[in-house]
Amino acid sequence: MKYVVRIGAEDYEVDLDGELVHVDGGDVAARVMPIAGTPVRMVTLGDAVHRVVVRPGASRGLYTFWLDGYRFEAEALDERTRAIRELSGAGAGPTGPAPLVAPMPGLIVRVHVQIGDQVQPGQGLVVMEAMKMENELRIQAAGRVRNVLVASGSVVEKGALLIELE
């Protein structure tokens, strides 16, 4: 079965055939062995062994995992699932630019923007205090501020919606 794996902005094709992976220059035996009661999986590629730590993501095929000391965020879908998803338009993302949400519970110290402001990716919109340190929260998307849901002094929970864009 063919998989398409997205890591960052790159797509990688992986051709699995039972316990074989087709790679440039031939087939390699590949196995995944979960280690019971742990997030660790032992992955063998040919004779090479890897200890991989896996954190399942929010939806099918999404994983965060650690390999050789690096962290990867990957989406691995077999060709058929991917085709269905593309046809149905699912997974095409939300309708607007992603909002700013609280990455942790804490206290809002300052809000730098108001409704109607134009914002750029990487711009700090809100200053939040947690663990006695002030952290500036930056927006990933560009857009115009549609709604400001917090003010200085607000106490918010992890995941709370702070700023909506349009």
Next chain:
Amino acid sequence: MFRKVLIANRGEIALRIIRACRELGVASIAVYSDADARAPHVREADEAVNIGAPPSAESYLRGERIIEAARRLGAEAIHPGYGFLSEREWFARAVRDAGLVFIGPPAEAIAAMGSKTAARTLAVAANVPVVPGTTEPLNDAAEARAVADRFGYPVLLKAAAGGGGKGMRLVRDASEMESSLDAARRESKNAFGDDAVYVEKYIVGPRHVEIQVLGDNYGTMLSLNERECSVQRRHQKMIEEAPSVAVTPEIRRAMGETAVRAASAAGYVNAGTCEFLLDRDGKFYFLEMNTRLQVEHPVTELVTGIDLVQWQMRIASGERLPFKQEDIVPRGWAIECRITSEDPANGFLPSTGTISYVHVPAGPGVRWDSGIEIGSEVGLYYDPMLAKLIVHAPTREAAVERMHRALLELTIEGVDTSRDFQLRVMEDADFRSGAIEIQWLERRLDSLTHAKPPAEVTRKAAIVAALIADRDRLAPARPTSPSSGAPTQDAWTRVARLENLR
């Protein structure tokens, strides 16, 4: 030696002190907030007392409750650890007034060194070199600008009661002064309940090097040599080592003598640390004295072979130091990484959750001082430091390789941790050559936290992701609804397949 000691702290440092107690045959009493009722430090102690609600102000900072508990359970001494009450003069005094021993310096020495402005005045009087700055708290921005004009920009605003980078601001020119002073005061007020701020000249490109001192009640004050703590983010230390590549035997002797002079001038007893800035020409400036055990004390323990926590207790119980300055000879190299619950890939935002898995590195020269285990809740009530990973090896090069190896072994799941960042530091050419100073990390933070893996590792990662997804498809751990499009498998095929894979 004492028969029973109360430990007024939590987490890894409480465990560190309990270990010292046990090795010395001393019974230990833990204190805990409601959030820590099942914490490792509570279970490992001989007795334990609940001292209140999770916020520190309602538990670990409630000195009177802690002293009351110590008296009720018959403790003879209180070890404050670091943070919390460790540098509060009133607490050291209250412990003494209650007829107990405070394992640390006398209250008078905390007072002399506790406020940075007081420490500077004392240092200047003891002929200890300091960075040019004010000794009085600032009144307003206009006064701050006048002082800054005299020293020349950039200048640093610092909270008089501060520590750990809180209430500290760099001011590059006069236009930034007003907003920076407001921010420094606000942070200081929130963190320490005191908004006194002073200003000093900013030395460009210095290292943070500190001297561990240890003194007894009979006039002996020794330097246990330096620690290099230049790898800092927002003035918070992330990685420490001993010795320092920048410290020659001459600088070591001069800094050590200076630290001993400063400590003696304050009437200091027990373990303490004098922090210095070391500039590129080998000139050093006294910053402040930390009148307590430091987080990074293990690197000194490993290179000197002196158990600082045990000696703190021995000194407090009246023992004499049996070694002389010439007996203190550094052996090998030690490095410490502070493993924090912060996500380096996401601007070091605090990460909270329940620890679901811990695999601790082991093997030659590896030490793990930790306050967490599987099931530990990591919340926002306390410091984000989960544990300290410390290594010791004959040379710096070997210590860096050993730390890299140990970090690769380390696995913590349930929260994001600083581990990946520290791996990148160990791989970094600047760090490996020792070319670090206190601005180094801020300058390199982006390149270190967003380092791209080698192409062949990413290619391998793609294969690994496909294999994991394929296995999850065959053995769905997470329930998938029939409409999700997952192909239904013949049960026999699946069983045969799973058997094979095992």
